[in-house]
Amino acid sequence: MHESVLLTESIKYLKLNKSSIIVDCTLGYGGHSSNILKQIPNGFLYAFDQDKEAIKYADNRLKQINNNYEIINTNFVNLKEEITKRIDKVDGILFDLGVSSPQLDEAERGFSFHKEAKLDMRMDQNQTLSAYDVVNTYDINKLTKIIQTYGEEKYAKSISSGIIKARNIKPIETTIELTEIIKQNVPEKYRNKSHPARKTFQAIRIEVNDELNVFKKALESALEIIKPGGVICVITFHSLEDKICKQIFKKVSELPKELQNLPVIPKQYEPKYKIIANIKPSNNEIKNNKRARSARLRVLERIR
Ligand SMILES: C[S@@+](CC[C@H](N)C(=O)[O-])C[C@H]1O[C@@H](n2cnc3c(N)ncnc32)[C@H](O)[C@@H]1O
Numbered sequence: 536m537h538e539s540v541l542l543t544e545s546i547k548y549l550k551l552n553k554s555s556i557i558v559d560c561t562l563g564y565g566g567h568s569s570n571i572l573k574q575i576p577n578g579f580l581y582a583f584d585q586d587k588e589a590i591k592y593a594d595n596r597l598k599q600i601n602n603n604y605e606i607i608n609t610n611f612v613n614l615k616e617e618i619t620k621r622i623d624k625v626d627g628i629l630f631d632l633g634v635s636s637p638q639l640d641e642a643e644r645g646f647s648f649h650k651e652a653k654l655d656m657r658m659d660q661n662q663t664l665s666a667y668d669v670v671n672t673y674d675i676n677k678l679t680k681i682i683q684t685y686g687e688e689k690y691a692k693s694i695s696s697g698i699i700k701a702r703n704i705k706p707i708e709t710t711i712e713l714t715e716i717i718k719q720n721v722p723e724k725y726r727n728k729s730h731p732a733r734k735t736f737q738a739i740r741i742e743v744n745d746e747l748n749v750f751k752k753a754l755e756s757a758l759e760i761i762k763p764g765g766v767i768c769v770i771t772f773h774s775l776e777d778k779i780c781k782q783i784f785k786k787v788s789e790l791p792k793e794l795q796n797l798p799v800i801p802k803q804y805e806p807k808y809k810i811i812a813n814i815k816p817s818n819n820e821i822k823n824n825k826r827a828r829s830a831r832l833r834v835l836e837r838i839r
Pocket of ligand 1: 561562567568583584586589609611632658
């Protein structure tokens with residue numbers, strides 16, 4: 536089962552009232568959404584996910600609470616288009632990024648380096664690009680860059696050379712084959728630290744799902760559809776996602792540089808947004824849920 540991260544904190548910052556209109560961009564198994572739904576009996580919840588398995592489970596969970604919700608089975612990159620079809624603006628938007636524990640646990644999804652499966656890693660099962668294509672068709676420069684940037688892996692070059700060598704003999708078909716290649720191409724002492732394949736798998740997953748570009752675009756859309764007084768809560772698990780969030784929140788909550796020294800700021804240039812919070816999970820949460828280790832919650836309010 537998926538244990539929601541920063542649940543109490545994110546719900547608190549959403550400032551729910553009985554009539555709030557909320558968007559959960561990452562429904563997953565419904566941990567956040569079910570909490571939200573309980574508190575908005577006269578409001579409405581729109582929940583996005585691109586994973587059919589997660590939707591089936593969460594729908595059953597939400598049904599038992601109330602019927603004032605709609606699940607939108609698409610990539611949250613379509614946030615603005617989908618929401619503005621239904622309603623003008625909303626009171627709160629939540630992103631709880633990444634994959635859920637059941638996605639990692641289901642071997643056949645190919646997300647896990649522990650479990651034998653075809654190389655897949657698609658969150659949207661209808662998408663064509665899969666981990667197999669990345670591993671077997673990308674050239675060495677592209678592979679190295681992905682593993683280095685998205686995985687922050689210091690042995691990226693050596694791992695991608697190992698991948699190219701192996702696939703020149705035969706295509707790399709499974710997660711365990713890839714894990715073995717990674718192990719053979721990092722120094723002995725690195726193999727015993729955290730799992731040597733963790734960072735490369737993460738990098739390939741981010742590439743397959745285009746996670747950083749998709750998130751940036753969706754967060755920019757969120758700024759447009761949030762009402763004055765409304766809040767955007769973002770839970771990230773990766774430093775590059777967090778960096779995107781931090782930069783966008785900073786940019787929209789500060790005066791442009793050229794205006795910072797003006798004695799009076801014309802009203803139209805005053806920032807429309809304000810940073811409300813930037814927090815990490817408590818030690819207690821991290822102790823009880825390993826996934827919380829790298830999590831961070833950032834909250835932005837639209838002030839006018
Ligand atoms: C960490 S889980 C969310 C868990 C949820 N908050 C809970 O408490 O149960 C992230 C979910 O977002 C979905 N997801 C990730 N990126 C997505 C995207 N670009 N569009 C739609 N859904 C996405 C994944 O399929 C996964 O189910």
